[in-house]
Amino acid sequence: MLNLTGISKTYPGGVPALQNVHLDVPKGMFGLLGPNGAGKSSLMRTIATLQQPDSGAITFNGIDVLQNKTALRRTLGYLPQEFGAYPRISALAMLKYLAALKGIHGNQQQQVVENLLVKTNLWDARHKSIDKFSGGMKQRYGIAQALLGNPALLIVDEPTAGLDPAERRRFQNILAEVGEETVVILSTHIVDDVRELCSQVAIIGRGRILKVGEPLQLMRELNGKLWTLVVKREEVAAMRARYTVLSTRLKAGATEIRVLSETPPDGMQSTAAELEDVYFSTLIDHGLKDNLE
Numbered sequence: 204m205l206n207l208t209g210i211s212k213t214y215p216g217g218v219p220a221l222q223n224v225h226l227d228v229p230k231g232m233f234g235l236l237g238p239n240g241a242g243k244s245s246l247m248r249t250i251a252t253l254q255q256p257d258s259g260a261i262t263f264n265g266i267d268v269l270q271n272k273t274a275l276r277r278t279l280g281y282l283p284q285e286f287g288a289y290p291r292i293s294a295l296a297m298l299k300y301l302a303a304l305k306g307i308h309g310n311q312q313q314q315v316v317e318n319l320l321v322k323t324n325l326w327d328a329r330h331k332s333i334d335k336f337s338g339g340m341k342q343r344y345g346i347a348q349a350l351l352g353n354p355a356l357l358i359v360d361e362p363t364a365g366l367d368p369a370e371r372r373r374f375q376n377i378l379a380e381v382g383e384e385t386v387v388i389l390s391t392h393i394v395d396d397v398r399e400l401c402s403q404v405a406i407i408g409r410g411r412i413l414k415v416g417e418p419l420q421l422m423r424e425l426n427g428k429l430w431t432l433v434v435k436r437e438e439v440a441a442m443r444a445r446y447t448v449l450s451t452r453l454k455a456g457a458t459e460i461r462v463l464s465e466t467p468p469d470g471m472q473s474t475a476a477e478l479e480d481v482y483f484s485t486l487i488d489h490g491l492k493d494n495l496e
Contacts, residue, residue, distance in 0.1 A: 204229055205250070205356065205386055210259035212245055212410075220245040221256065222410040232382035234397030234404040234418075235390040236482055238491070242410035243390040244284055247360045250388070251281045263356055263386075280354030282345045284361045288333040294320065294344050295329040298351070305352045319347040324373060339370035346377055357387045363396055375400055398478040406485045414485045418478050425476035425484065430462045432471045449483040463487075 205228040212221040221242050237243050248254045250261060252272040261268035268275045288297055298316045302308075307315055320326045323343040328336070333344055342362060349357060359378065363371045379400055381387055389401060397404050398418055406414045414421065429449075434442060436458050442448055447463040462468055463484050 204264065205388075206260075206262045207250070208260045210246070210249060210256045210261065212249060212254070212256045220410050221249065224259070224410070224412055226405060226412060226415070228386055228388060229403065230384070230386050231403070232378065232387050232389060232401040234401035235388060235407060236392070236394065236397050236404055237407035238392055238486070241392075241407045243392075243407060244360055245410070246407070247281075247283070247358050247388065247390050251279060251358055252276060275356070277352075278355040280349035280351070280357040282342075282349040282357075282359040282362055284364075286345055288344070290334045291332050293330045294325055294333055294336075294347070297333060297344075298347060301348050302351050307352065315351065319350055322350075322377065323347045339366050342366060342370070342374060343377075346374065350381065355385060357381060357385050358390070359387070360390045361392070362389070363391070363393060371396075394479045394482055404478070406482060408486055408489055408491045411489075413489050414481070418481075421481045422476040422478060425463070425480055427473070428463055428465060429474050429476050429480055430464055430468050430471035431459055431474040432462070432468075433457045433459050447484075447487060449480055449487070 207224055207226040210221050210224040213219050224246060235243055235246065245254075249256050250268070252268060252275055255269070263275060263278075266274045295316065298319065299312060302312045302316055317326075320329050323346055325340065325343055325347065328340060333341065336344060346359070346362070349359070362378070363374055366374060375396065378387060378389065382400070389396060391397060402417060404416065404418050404421070405412050433454055434457065439448075439451055439458055439460065442460055442462075446468060449461045449463050451461075452459045461474065461480060462471060463480070467473070
């Protein structure tokens with residue numbers, strides 16, 4: 204179990220990145236969902252001991268993370284949003300080097316590295332220089348290095364951004380398998396990743412935790428309050444002025460709008476809630492409507 208209590212962080216210039224964050228993260232896949240600039244990466248970097256918060260406490264399985272960073276790092280796997288690798292070094296050589304730094308040597312090292320290359324579908328490219336990898340291959344290499352040493356806590360920050368559908372699905376399958384025995388925090392602005400993978404989700408905005416719960420339960424809370432209508436594109440602005448429009452989608456040359464309302468709007472059909480609706484309605488409830496338009 205990972206526990207965060209009262210975590211706050213303000214960057215130079217007075218920019219508040221995190222504001223009194225309280226969060227309990229159990230074993231399994233936990234989604235941290237929020238728009239760009241919401242504080243997701245700041246929170247991940249803080250948990251990963253890459254930056255010190257101004258106040259608050261973090262514990263993981265009995266470890267005081269802020270007082271004993273080394274103990275946390277021994278059991279941590281971390282895939283940041285952007286990461287680099289030494290140029291002209293193969294995936295095989297780099298993983299062996301990182302394994303040695305984690306204390307994995309000899310036959311065990313060979314077996315661990317080879318298994319990870321197979322699991323992440325990089326075996327055929329194991330002798331290729333990492334700086335020549337495609338975006339999807341680099342992400343798979345990133346998860347391979349994060350999984351070295353069987354971490355008890357795995358943090359992945361925007362892992363599927365820019366991946367094609369096949370790469371994204373492969374990445375999701377790897378995370379789902381790891382999440383069966385590990386605390387995995389998936390930080391993203393892609394709602395589909397959280398809906399498909401996570402049993403718990405927290406929505407973050409402007410450095411504050413806005414909502415926490417099980418995706419299915421959060422969706423049930425909106426049932427009976429969501430309505431849909433297909434309108435002409437030029438009518439969307441008027442609909443936004445009249446109703447709480449959560450989202451719009453192109454549909455057969457027209458625009459489908461999804462509206463949040465306690466009572467049935469004229470001419471609209473009731474529709475089942477999706478996690479995206481929970482996300483957008485939460486942002487609106489906390490004055491973050493600008494992130495939707």
